[in-house]
Amino acid sequence: MNIQVNGHLDIQAVDNIIQTFNKSSSKSKLTLDLRFVTGISIECISWLVIVLLSLKKEKVKISIIAPSDDNAVLYKLKMWRFFDVLKEEDIYNSIKKQIYVHPFVNKHWIISLKLLKSNKDVRSIINGVLDDLDFCFKNLNYTKNDIGHLSTVVSEACMNVLDHAGDDAIGVFAAELIRMEPKRLVISLADDGCGLRTSLSRSNANATDWDDETVIRQALTKGVSGVVDGDRGLGLPAVVTKLSQYRGALYIRSGQGSMRHRMTHEGTLEEVFSSEEVPVPGTLISVSLPPATN
Known part of the structure; x- marks a missing residue:
C-alpha cells in the first residue's frame, strides 16, 4: 500500500x-x-x-x-x-x-535518534549525548547545577519507558534545540509498550476502571506507579517536579487521550486534557525547556 x-x-x-x-x-x-x-x-x-x-x-x-x-x-x-x-x-x-551541512548553520541543533531497550541503553544515551545536552543547556543559559538537575529529568524520562512499557517494547529517544523564538530544548520519548493504563493496573486494581484523563493524572502522581528502587528517582512525578521548577512543559499521550502540563512564567500551573483516538498502544512523552530565567 x-x-x-x-x-x-x-x-x-x-x-x-x-x-x-x-x-x-x-x-x-x-x-x-x-x-x-x-x-x-x-x-x-x-x-x-x-x-x-x-x-x-x-x-x-x-x-x-x-x-x-x-x-x-x-x-x-x-x-x-x-x-x-x-x-x-x-x-x-x-x-x-x-x-x-554542519548543524550550527541551521536554526536547529539535532541529537540523533536512539533506541531504548535496556538500562544499558539509558546509560548509553546519557553518556553518548552528554556533550550535546551540555551544549543545549548552556545555550539556554543554565548553570552547571541546573544541568545536573535537568540531566536527571532526561534519565528519569528514559527509565520510565523501561519501567512501564513491557519486556518486548521498544523506546525511541530524540532531542532538538530550537534556536528560533520561542527558543527551547525539546526531548521526545515514545514507546510501543502496553500503555499507562495496563502499566498502572499492575499496582492499582482500579486502574482498569479509570477514564483516560485519570490514568494520565495518576501516572504523574507520586507513589502511584509502584516503582520502588533506592537508586532511582520517582519517575514521571520527579520529571514534573523538576520541569515546574524550570518553567518547563510536559506533553504525555497514552490510551485515548493526551495532557499538556506546564508552569507559566507567572508561576501558574496549566493542565489541559484532550480526548484523542490513538490507533496504536504505547506512550509518547515530550519535555520542553525554555531558556533559564534570572
Missing part, C-alpha cells in the same frame, strides 16, 4: 497513516511517500519511528520515498539518523548520498 503525506507531518498525520494502513486489504507492505512533506516536529519523529518499528515487528515490509535533496525535511531526517534507525534498505531517491 502506498501512502503519500502532504504538508506538515505532525502526530495526527502519523495516526492517519496507521489508520489508513489498518483499513487496507493488503497488510504485507507499506510504501510511505515523504516527498511532499514540508515540515516535521520532534514529537512526530519519535512517534513515526515507533509506528513503523511496530509494523516491522508484524513483518510488514516498509519502504520510504524520501524528500528531495533540496527539502529541509530530508536534512532533519538525516541529522536524526531516521533511516539508520529503521535500518531500511528499500529507500528511494538520493537518500544514500551524503550531505555535509
Whole structure:
C-alpha cells in the first residue's frame, strides 16, 4: 500500500497513516511517500519511528520515498539518523548520498535518534549525548547545577519507558534545540509498550476502571506507579517536579487521550486534557525547556 503525506507531518498525520494502513486489504507492505512533506516536529519523529518499528515487528515490509535533496525535511531526517534507525534498505531517491551541512548553520541543533531497550541503553544515551545536552543547556543559559538537575529529568524520562512499557517494547529517544523564538530544548520519548493504563493496573486494581484523563493524572502522581528502587528517582512525578521548577512543559499521550502540563512564567500551573483516538498502544512523552530565567 502506498501512502503519500502532504504538508506538515505532525502526530495526527502519523495516526492517519496507521489508520489508513489498518483499513487496507493488503497488510504485507507499506510504501510511505515523504516527498511532499514540508515540515516535521520532534514529537512526530519519535512517534513515526515507533509506528513503523511496530509494523516491522508484524513483518510488514516498509519502504520510504524520501524528500528531495533540496527539502529541509530530508536534512532533519538525516541529522536524526531516521533511516539508520529503521535500518531500511528499500529507500528511494538520493537518500544514500551524503550531505555535509554542519548543524550550527541551521536554526536547529539535532541529537540523533536512539533506541531504548535496556538500562544499558539509558546509560548509553546519557553518556553518548552528554556533550550535546551540555551544549543545549548552556545555550539556554543554565548553570552547571541546573544541568545536573535537568540531566536527571532526561534519565528519569528514559527509565520510565523501561519501567512501564513491557519486556518486548521498544523506546525511541530524540532531542532538538530550537534556536528560533520561542527558543527551547525539546526531548521526545515514545514507546510501543502496553500503555499507562495496563502499566498502572499492575499496582492499582482500579486502574482498569479509570477514564483516560485519570490514568494520565495518576501516572504523574507520586507513589502511584509502584516503582520502588533506592537508586532511582520517582519517575514521571520527579520529571514534573523538576520541569515546574524550570518553567518547563510536559506533553504525555497514552490510551485515548493526551495532557499538556506546564508552569507559566507567572508561576501558574496549566493542565489541559484532550480526548484523542490513538490507533496504536504505547506512550509518547515530550519535555520542553525554555531558556533559564534570572
